[in-house]
Amino acid sequence: MDRPAYGNNDPIAAYATPLGESALAVIRITGDCSIDLCSRIFSRPAKLQESPGNTLVHGWIIREDGERIDEVMISVFRAPRSYTGEEGLDISCHGGIAAAKAVMRRLRTAGFRDALPGEFSFRAFMNGKLDLTRAESVMELVSAKTDLSRQHAVSRLSGDLERDIRSVKDLLVKTLAATELFLDYSEDDGVSMIAGGSPDTGFIEDDEAAGRMPEQQAAETALERLKALSASYTMETLYRDGALVVIAGPPNAGKSSLFNRLLKEDRSIVTDIPGTTRDWIEAWISVEGIPVRIVDTAGFQESEDPVELLGIERSRNLLAEADLILYLIDGTRGLTDDDRDFFRNTPGGGENSDPPETAPGILLWNKADQTPLPEGLAGTGAAAVLGISAKTGDNIQELNSAIARLLESRFGGTGEAPAAGIATERQKTLVDSAAASVAEALELARGEAPLDIIAPMLREAVNALGEITGDVSTADILETMFSRFCVGK
Numbered sequence: 001m002d003r004p005a006y007g008n009n010d011p012i013a014a015y016a017t018p019l020g021e022s023a024l025a026v027i028r029i030t031g032d033c034s035i036d037l038c039s040r041i042f043s044r045p046a047k048l049q050e051s052p053g054n055t056l057v058h059g060w061i062i063r064e065d066g067e068r069i070d071e072v073m074i075s076v077f078r079a080p081r082s083y084t085g086e087e088g089l090d091i092s093c094h095g096g097i098a099a100a101k102a103v104m105r106r107l108r109t110a111g112f113r114d115a116l117p118g119e120f121s122f123r124a125f126m127n128g129k130l131d132l133t134r135a136e137s138v139m140e141l142v143s144a145k146t147d148l149s150r151q152h153a154v155s156r157l158s159g160d161l162e163r164d165i166r167s168v169k170d171l172l173v174k175t176l177a178a179t180e181l182f183l184d185y186s187e188d189d190g191v192s193m194i195a196g197g198s199p200d201t202g203f204i205e206d207d208e209a210a211g212r213m214p215e216q217q218a219a220e221t222a223l224e225r226l227k228a229l230s231a232s233y234t235m236e237t238l239y240r241d242g243a244l245v246v247i248a249g250p251p252n253a254g255k256s257s258l259f260n261r262l263l264k265e266d267r268s269i270v271t272d273i274p275g276t277t278r279d280w281i282e283a284w285i286s287v288e289g290i291p292v293r294i295v296d297t298a299g300f301q302e303s304e305d306p307v308e309l310l311g312i313e314r315s316r317n318l319l320a321e322a323d324l325i326l327y328l329i330d331g332t333r334g335l336t337d338d339d340r341d342f343f344r345n346t347p348g349g350g351e352n353s354d355p356p357e358t359a360p361g362i363l364l365w366n367k368a369d370q371t372p373l374p375e376g377l378a379g380t381g382a383a384a385v386l387g388i389s390a391k392t393g394d395n396i397q398e399l400n401s402a403i404a405r406l407l408e409s410r411f412g413g414t415g416e417a418p419a420a421g422i423a424t425e426r427q428k429t430l431v432d433s434a435a436a437s438v439a440e441a442l443e444l445a446r447g448e449a450p451l452d453i454i455a456p457m458l459r460e461a462v463n464a465l466g467e468i469t470g471d472v473s474t475a476d477i478l479e480t481m482f483s484r485f486c487v488g489k
């Protein structure tokens, strides 16, 4: 395979921690002769050169004239027992911009070049330390927003997805091998090359009736598993990217109070003056492990004030983008015609809204501490109705569960505990392409098409799956993928 423009095993260096005031900063280096090169700018060169892998060495990074730059601890890694599979060092220097930059400058003069984005993981892949699904999960882990998204990324990093993909691939290889073997015999002996063959060729066992290909059951199982993997993608995007949940409703209903309650922080201004919130305000929260971008909006009301009107218009625009709407009413005032109209006319309002795929809405009867939710409040078209108190926190736990369940079902969840599935657009495209090829192969077999037309479809599917793990990959694909990583990873 051609190597991408990432180059060879040059000694490279990168900040592994953000540049800023902190106790420590870590600079990673890897590549040919990196230990030797680093020892030339280190106060104890012999000690560093002799250090076995997975040990720590204390000393100073020094200038050419011997002046000390910073006191550091160096973790030594020897090939192949390192993240990249090459020899390398993690230099822990003092935190703060000046110290880390000075060490980095010194490394450049010693012969290290700055690493490109993803270059460390790229080398790990090239040296067989990670397959592509694991390499991708490294970035997912770095950007995980909640504990659950971290768990899913860790599962992929541990190889769960890789194993799953490889086992589906094995099923297809079984069908492909049997099909090709059958083709080889057919060519030699001039027997039927139609799927399933004809019973009198003697090549087809009794259980392989016409309209079937050899080892067809394996291909059928593979197709089912590919479909399930493809369906897992939307749920994974929910855990990875999160969802937009908008709090809307009439003025003074308690929207900002609810926003603060969900955030567990007094962020949005609360007063008893209707029209307090004029522009929307947002924050990220975790709702049962789902990252949620929650937005507090201006209450809908007639107004002459151009600023308030703009705020209301922005609120309405946000509703169109929302994945879920929390429509809050003031229970002490009860449900008004305007509230019913909201569920009838607004995108997101009710099952019969048009278009139907817009967000569901939960009707929240707030201030239930003063006026409890009346029984049998029906006919609103809301996906759920709950009495809550933003002030006392009553029923907020139930609200969190309702939000999580509705988001999961909107993102294709089945109600079962989520298992880690496919996580990137790249994986999804390849899984879909493999599924399409297998489906076509099965369709052709059912139509008793010749096996020499079917075999290439199976091969395409096997190749697509190989591309997911990186067994089959081109320089272009690798370059595009790793360049999305951050520097130092």
Ligand SMILES: Nc1nc2c(ncn2[C@@H]2O[C@H](COP(=O)(O)OP(=O)(O)OP(=O)(O)O)[C@@H](O)[C@H]2O)c(=O)[nH]1
Pocket (backbone or CB within 6 Å): 250, 251, 252, 253, 254, 255, 256, 257, 258, 269, 270, 271, 272, 273, 274, 275, 276, 277, 278, 297, 298, 299, 300, 366, 367, 368, 369, 370, 388, 389, 390, 391, 392
């Ligand atoms: N009793 C009671 N009062 C509440 C509750 N939630 C909010 N309030 C009060 O209702 C008033 C309005 O609350 P806000 O949170 O500012 O309402 P809002 O919907 O953001 O109002 P606007 O920004 O003006 O649209 C405040 O005086 C709150 O203290 C509740 O659950 N129970």
Ligand SMILES: [Mg+2]
Pocket (backbone or CB within 6 Å): 255, 256, 257, 268, 269, 270, 276, 277, 296, 297
């Ligand atoms: Mg408000």
